[in-house]
Amino acid sequence: GQQVMQIPQYQHVQEGEDFTTYCNSSTTLSNIQWYKQRPGGHPVFLIQLVKSGEVKKQKRLTFQFGEAKKNSSLHITATQTTDVGTYFCAGEGTTDSWGKFQFGAGTQVVVTP
Amino acid sequence: SQTIHQWPATLVQPVGSPLSLECTVEGTSNPNLYWYRQAAGRGLQLLFYSVGIGQISSEVPQNLSASRPQDRQFILSSKKLLLSDSGFYLCAWIINTDAFFGQGTRLTVV
Numbered sequence: 001g002q003q004v005m006q007i008p009q010y011q012h013v014q015e016g017e018d019f020t021t022y023c024n025s026s027t028t029l030s031n032i033q034w035y036k037q038r039p040g041g042h043p044v045f046l047i048q049l050v051k052s053g054e055v056k057k058q059k060r061l062t063f064q065f066g067e068a069k070k071n072s073s074l075h076i077t078a079t080q081t082t083d084v085g086t087y088f089c090a091g092e093g094t095t096d097s098w099g100k101f102q103f104g105a106g107t108q109v110v111v112t113p
Numbered sequence: 114s115q116t117i118h119q120w121p122a123t124l125v126q127p128v129g130s131p132l133s134l135e136c137t138v139e140g141t142s143n144p145n146l147y148w149y150r151q152a153a154g155r156g157l158q159l160l161f162y163s164v165g166i167g168q169i170s171s172e173v174p175q176n177l178s179a180s181r182p183q184d185r186q187f188i189l190s191s192k193k194l195l196l197s198d199s200g201f202y203l204c205a206w207i208i209n210t211d212a213f214f215g216q217g218t219r220l221t222v223v
Contacts, residue, residue, distance in 0.1 A: 033156050042147055042207050045156025088212065090157075101151065101201060103214045 003027075004091045006104030013079045014112050021107040023072040023089035032072045033101070034063055035088040043088055081111050115140035119204045119215025126222055132177075132191040134218050136204030139185065144206045146187040148179055151201035160202075163187055194222045 003026040013019045023032065031050040035043035047056055049065035049072060056063045060083075062075040072091075076083055086106040093102070119136045126132060138144050145164050149157040159172045161179035169179050176195050180188045187204060199222045204215040 035156065037207070037212055042159060042162065042205070043157070043212055045158075048156060086212065101157070101203065101217060103212075106212060 004089065004102045004104045006089055006107055008107055009105065011107055011109045012112065013083075013109060015079055015081060017079055018075065018077045019079060019109070020073055020075045021087055021089075021109075023074075023091070023104050025070045025091045028069050028094055029091040030069075030094045031092050032065060032069075033090045033092075034072070034074055035090065037086045037088065037106070039085060041085075043086075076109075079109075079111050081113060084109060084111050115206075115213060117204065117206050117213045117215050119218060121218060122216055124218055124220050126194050126220065128196055128222055129193045132189070132194050132198070132220070134189040134202055134204075134220075136187045136189075136215055137185055138206045138213070141185070141206070141208070143184060145208065146181065147205040147207060148187065148189045149203040149205060151203070157203060161189070196222050198222050 005024050007022050011019050031048055033048045034046040036046055037043040047063050049063055052069050053067045054065040060077045064073045072089055074087055086108045088103050088106045090101040090103045116139045147162045148160045150160050152158040161169055161171055163169050163181040166181050166184055177191050199220055201217055201219050203217045206213045
């Protein structure tokens with residue numbers, strides 16, 4: 001079955017530095033979503049990528065969907081303390097798995113001032 | 114270990130029929146539990162959350178209701194399903210920076 005894996009599990013970043021978290025699926029995805037969960041909060045939708053090779057930006061966040069639609073990445077530039085939280089990717093499968101999202105385990109980001 | 118179970122994985126129901134989706138967790142006590150629904154193009158939308166038995170908070174008005182009869186059980190219900198209730202529903206257990214997700218239910222109302 002479809003499996004979504006996220007790396008790294010933990011990311012310690014110095015404020016001002018850049019970092020990237022990666023999401024890999026064992027099968028081709030129809031689309032992928034990214035969520036952010038602040039400490040004590042619940043996952044909040046950030047973005048959805050649908051097209052092969054798609055790149056979207058939200059201020060300091062850059063999201064990319066791989067050409068084969070099996071990988072995705074989230075790159076944050078000039079990290080700020082407000083970026084603290086856990087970032088989840090969720091992939092929607094194709095054909096038999098259509099309409100079902102599987103979440104990665106998340107990347108917990110800690111920002112050091 | 115901490116696990117979350119959600120069932121069924123797929124459900125086809127006629128319009129006007131009742132709905133009951135169940136979510137249970139293991140390996141914890143007094144968890145914060147959440148029901149989400151996939152909104153087209155907008156990702157998962159929070160429907161209900163519960164911080165304890167009998168405590169339900171609703172985020173959006175709709176044809177659904179939720180109940181927390183036991184500490185580790187969270188149920189999503191409807192008395193009469195509408196066509197617009199079709200979609201993907203996801204249960205989640207969240208504690209601080211960790212979130213555990215059920216397998217999700219793909220509901221088709223016909």
